[in-house]
Amino acid sequence: MANPPPAQSGLFADAPFAFADRFLQDHAGQIISEPRTAILELIANSYDAGATKIDLVWPNEKGQKFSVTDDGIGMTKAEFERRWRTLCYDREAEQGNAVVFPKGVRGIKRTAFGRSGKGRHAPFCFADSYEIATMKDGDLIQVRVGLASSGTTPFEITLLAESKKRGHGTEISAVLEKHLLGVDELKQLIGSKFIVDPSLCIRVNQQSVELMSLEGLKTTEIIVEGHGAVTIHFIDSIEHYRSARLRGISWWVNQRRVGEPNWDRLDDEGAYLDGRTEHAKKFSFIVMADFLTPGQDVKADWSDFHANQRTNAVRDAVHRYVIKEIQAQLATTRKERKKSAIENSRELMGELPTISKNTIGQFIDEVQEKCPTMSDRDLSRTVQVLAKLEQSRSGYDLLTQLAACSPDDLDTWNSLMQRWTASNAEIVLDELDRRLKLIGRMEKLVENPLADELHDLQPLFERGLWIFGPEFESVDFRSNRGLAEVIGRFLGGADYKPPKRRPDFVALPESTIGAYCADAYDTGGEICGIRKVAILELKKGGYCVTQKEADQARDYAKEIRKAGRVQAATEIVAYVLGATLEDGLESADYGDTTHIIPMIYQTVLRKAHQRTFNLQKRLLEALPSLASDPEVDEVLRVDAQQKLFDGSVPKHHMPTPNGVDRPAPATVEPGGGA
Structure with missing residues (x-):
């Protein structure tokens, strides 16, 4: 390989750098x-x-x-x-x-x-x-x-x-x-930026730039209870400067500035505005609190305030005003950002119920307030994730149904919500939602002779033991494989083989049997046996329960006791459910610990409705009518109208002229399942 030529001394040494015109x-x-x-x-x-x-x-x-x-x-x-x-x-x-x-x-x-x-x-x-x-x-x-x-x-x-x-x-x-x-424009421009520092006097053509002469200045006096009046001047500059320096909140005490102007929140929760944004480079607040005193309220070097009852009260009052004013000033901008974020998820949101759309709309409003630094792209992505979550969850569907309650009911709910936290209310509403759905599915299956009890009915009743009384609300009640096997061997002999899918159920040609139990505890809090057993025998749709089925249920209880699976004091209750009952068939007690209760499915469903306050019936009497979020509705309306024109929107999702999403009556199923 040839060696490179030696460097020439002084090559380009005297050549100056060149600067283009630009x-x-x-x-x-x-x-x-x-x-x-x-x-x-x-x-x-x-x-x-x-x-x-x-x-x-x-x-x-x-x-x-x-x-x-x-x-x-x-x-x-x-x-x-x-x-x-x-x-x-x-x-x-x-x-x-x-x-x-x-x-x-x-x-x-x-x-x-x-x-x-x-x-x-x-x-x-x-x-x-x-x-x-x-x-x-x-x-x-x-x-x-x-x-x-x-x-x-x-x-x-x-x-x-x-x-x-x-x-x-x-x-x-x-x-x-x-x-x-223009001179006037110049004075306005300079004043809106530098007037926040009272140590600086600026004159334009021998005329001082005065705070009160600035155009667009908004002055508000707020009373700090027990302390005095604070004057707040809000300045919206005609031009944003390239940095947020001297923007934010400036505190004045007797015409002297305390600390540096900034957008740091008074409650240490971040910033009112992101200093990189245009608004942070235009807005200024001047807070004049002349009743505060140096030394007692203001630090000796004027870098900040001392934390005491008076300064804390002033800070809180100013904090509330600043938040309110910024929200008002940014309302238009935030609405545009909100609509842009919705636009990117319009397909997902178009499929959601009105209550979920409102939830997402409120979320966008709150996240813009709490997280002003969030970019448009991140906001859009967050809305998309939330829309997918709303699509997969059912908790809010009940809220849609509850909105159809009478005004008296709504007043009651309002009173409850005032006493509850949002989290507690959601827990209760979600539980009601699950129960109403459960009732709806039961109503479809109990009278159907083709329903598969093992795979359909028995799991529903396992989750619906609460229907039979308050005592079954306890989380202690659970299906018990051992008890089910005792019943299975009694019915099928030694060759009985439990089903693979649900071995805690007994599958028969005309019925399924489930056994559930709750533990008993001694005075020391240790498990000492089984407190109560519930046997649930579900007959196929159309089946009439006779004395024979009731006696057989009594025999299940005997076999369980004979097998030594429970104590003498263990209470056993057996429910035999069918479409109808034989004339004269009633509940029977065998001693103090065994109870046989024949019951028709419709009675069970009536008990279920009663235990859920007959909400399902009342909800069906009035369809939901919820006012939608205006920005969400504005974005989705155009999309919905286009789809309707194309013939791709079912009528039950048609938005009404006032933006309310009303499902058509034909789509409401008897169970009210959301």
């Missing part, structure tokens, strides 16, 4: 292309220099001079050279984040805006060259900065003069060639 445009961006941003950058530079007074002279037409003069700390010749000639100057590394004030200025703390030094290019937004006069430590320098005529540098710096002069401060001036703004 370099500065790309480097500084809006700072030199957007006049509102440029003006705010000029004021921010003075703010970072520790100025307490800024005078802006602004022309009425192009071709006239403008200037920004401050009483900040100024720059020496060496500092100017270093900062202006360094592209992407790192202010934090060179000067730190804290603003340094001129000698004699005390008691003020600020955090600087500047980071990369790009703000110094702002005058180029209005002219191709500008002049700087800055003085510090008795030295005054005057410099001209202009766009370069060659491509070897983006701009050129010319020293105009040096002299000795006492004082401090900086003036930037130029002849305005482009991007003329």
Whole structure:
């Protein structure tokens, strides 16, 4: 392999870097292309220099001079050279984040805006060259900065003069060639951003920028019970600045700022707004609480408040107001985000009942309030996941049914909900929902002679023991394979083989038998046997229960006792269920511990309805009529109408003109199963 040629000494060594015409445009961006941003950058530079007074002279037409003069700390010749000639100057590394004030200025703390030094290019937004006069430590320098005529540098710096002069401060001036703004707009723009700092006085053409003169200012007085009145000014800027610095909540006590303005929540729950959003860069709240006192309520360095009863009460009152105002301001934006998130899940949501749509709509509202930093994409994905969960769960279906109760019933439910937590209410409603569904399935099967008791009826009654009385509500009652095998051997002899699918059931040609038991406990809390046995024999649909079946049930109890599976004191109750009963057949007791109860299925169902407050019947008397979420309805209505036009929407899912999703009567089954 041939060796590479030796490097030539000095190759490209004297060739300077070249800067294209667009370099500065790309480097500084809006700072030199957007006049509102440029003006705010000029004021921010003075703010970072520790100025307490800024005078802006602004022309009425192009071709006239403008200037920004401050009483900040100024720059020496060496500092100017270093900062202006360094592209992407790192202010934090060179000067730190804290603003340094001129000698004699005390008691003020600020955090600087500047980071990369790009703000110094702002005058180029209005002219191709500008002049700087800055003085510090008795030295005054005057410099001209202009766009370069060659491509070897983006701009050129010319020293105009040096002299000795006492004082401090900086003036930037130029002849305005482009991007003329109106004086009133300028005052509004500057005031809405910098008025939140009472230590800074800004004048435009000799007129002070006053808080109360700002357009769109909303002032509210709130009373903090037992302490005093707080005045809150809300400012919505006409332009958002590129950072959220000086945005958020500013606290003033006797015309002095406490701490830094920010969006941190007063209850340590994160932030009111994400500082990266447009609204966080436009909104400001000024809270004037002059009844608070330095030392007692305000820390000595004015960095924050002491935590005491008075400051906590003020914080809570302001907290409530700020949340309410932000929600009102963002209502339109949040509605648009909400509709966008729904749009991406419209197919899923279109299949949900109205109550589930409302639930998702409320969720979107709450998550936007509680999680303002959530992106549009994450919000859409979260809504999609929630819609799928709503599709698979049935707990909320009962809420749809309960909405059909009479006004008196609704008042009762409302009273209960006021006393219950949402979680407790959901537990109860979910349990009611399961029971109503169970009743609905039973109603379909008990009279059907073709129903498979082993696979259909007996599992339903296993979950429906509560129908037979309050004592069966206990979670102790469970199916017992050993007891079922005793009954099976009694009926089938030694060759009896339990079914593989449910060995705790006895399968017969005309019926199935299930045995359930609850444990007994001694005084020490230990299991000491079986307290009670419930035998459930289910006859096929259309079957008439006779004395023979009742006697056979008594024999089951005898066999269980004979096998030694229970104690002498164990209570055994046997239910024999069929479509009809033989004339004169009644319940029978054998001693104090054995009870045989023949019963028809319709009696069982009536008991079930009674134990669920006859809700199913009452729900069927009135179809649900729920007002839907307006944003959800708006998105889904267009989709539903299109599907209806295409013939792909069943009539029972047609949205009514007022957005209420009404199932047609033909789709409501007798069981009310959701």
